Amino acid sequence: PSPAPTICEERMKWHPNPNYEICINDFDYPPEWNNPNVENNYFYESLEECCKGVFGTPECPYIDVCNPTANPTSSPMLSPSESPVVTIITPVPSPAPTICEERMKWHPDEKFSVCINDFDYPPEWNNPNVENNYFYESLEECCKGVFGTPECPYIDVCNPTANPTSSPMLSPSESPVVTIITPVPSPAPTICEERMKWHPDEKFSVCINDFDY
Numbered sequence: 001p002s003p004a005p006t007i008c009e010e011r012m013k014w015h016p017n018p019n020y021e022i023c024i025n026d027f028d029y030p031p032e033w034n035n036p037n038v039e040n041n042y043f044y045e046s047l048e049e050c051c052k053g054v055f056g057t058p059e060c061p062y063i064d065v066c067n068p069t070a071n072p073t074s075s076p077m078l079s080p081s082e083s084p085v086v087t088i089i090t091p092v093p094s095p096a097p098t099i100c101e102e103r104m105k106w107h108p109d110e111k112f113s114v115c116i117n118d119f120d121y122p123p124e125w126n127n128p129n130v131e132n133n134y135f136y137e138s139l140e141e142c143c144k145g146v147f148g149t150p151e152c153p154y155i156d157v158c159n160p161t162a163n164p165t166s167s168p169m170l171s172p173s174e175s176p177v178v179t180i181i182t183p184v185p186s187p188a189p190t191i192c193e194e195r196m197k198w199h200p201d202e203k204f205s206v207c208i209n210d211f212d213y
Contacts, residue, residue, distance in 0.1 A: 008065070008066035009025075009066045009067075012025040012026065012027075012065060012066055013025060013043040013044065013045065014043065014044040014045070014046060014047055014049065014050035014062075015029055015033070015042050015043050015044065015050065016042070016050070016054045016100070017029075018030060019157070020054060020100055020157050020158060021061065022060070022061040022062050022063060023044075023047055023050035023051055023054060023055075023060055023061070023062040023063075024062060024063045024064075024065065025047075025063075025064060025065055025066065026063070026065045029042070030119075041099065041103055047062055047064070050062075053099040053100075054099065054100050055100075100157075100158035101117075101158045101159075104117040104118065104119075104157065104158055105117060105135040105136065105137065106135065106136040106137070106138060106139055106141065106142035106154075107121055107125070107134045107135050107136065107142065108134065108142065108146045108192070109121075110122065112146060112192055113153070114152070114153040114154055114155055115136075115139055115142035115143055115146060115147075115152055115153070115154040115155075116154065116155040116156075116157070117139075117155075117156060117157055117158065118155070118157045121134070122211075133195055139154055139156070142154070145192075146192050147192075196209040196210065196211075197209060199213055201213075
């Protein structure tokens, strides 16, 4: 085939999949990514730009829907029965933050059980009057704000196979949740404890300090 792009390649822009595991050029992404105010944060003109923007390296795992049997020089030819996912060995990422890390802010999950940097949180947390109560610039700030300690259980969606020096390497079959041994909390109340007020549940059967009322 000619090196000139096909109509498919001209139409399909590269972007991360919703879990930020690979770069792909399909239409399966959250509709809010099409917002003109944020679309430049998600879409790229080439695979290399997507790899650099999402993973901080010029090569990364990807799926090319326009050319599913693509054969990069660093990868053997796929047989028709094999998956169209082509995984390229990725160099060690630069310590500089990737676009994913710059865009994703840390926050507690809805149960306040871990710190995480995804988009799965109540929409009311985006209210400018309260957002500073939930979002943090770093994992350490989130741990301190939610749990009162500099280390805590967390999930990093930008680097799901992260290997903190205090934790053993995860195998591919294990969960990306990395649980770090947390010191005994300070007796001073955490931001979570200061923010959450006690109340009865709707059935008046227990006392609880959540937002479900």
